[in-house]
Amino acid sequence: MSSRRDFLSTAWAAAGAGAAAAGAAIVGRALSLSPEPGRSVELSAALLKRAEEAGGLVHEGLFLRGPAGSPVVLDLTCTHLRCRVAPVEGGGFACPCHGSRYDAEGRPLSGPAPRALVRPRLIPSGGGFVARLS
Secondary structure: OOOHHHHHHHHHHHHHHHHHHHHHHHHHHHHHOOOOOOOEEEEOHHHHHHHHHHOOEEEOOEEEEOOOOOOEEEEOEOOOOOOEOEEOOOOOEEOOOOOOEEOOOOOEEEOOOOOOOOOOEEEEEOOEEEEEOO
16 A cells, blocks of 8 residues: 555445445345235135134235135235334334334335235135135
């Protein structure tokens, strides 16, 4: 290095590159927690009964609640950048990535989320359903 200025310039460039790589790793990790689109999830009658009795439960990236015969199913993938949202105490859902909040029906309340949480198509199967994520 020929001067202190050159050294500091190189050090700041390296620090910036490191921060960018760390940010990319965090976003990649968050996105990898999202359920895969185009998949099916089997929702057995027993699972739906447990969800009904518990007032709701998370299963394979989905939130299940309501009567076992006609459940409400929400895909827990944020509609902003596909991070996994989580149920919050008192009802609703929150995204840890950018702070989007959804009400108990999956409608966006605040944050950058542009749309409501997706409700997968439910196809009757035996005594339960198959949730089809597109």
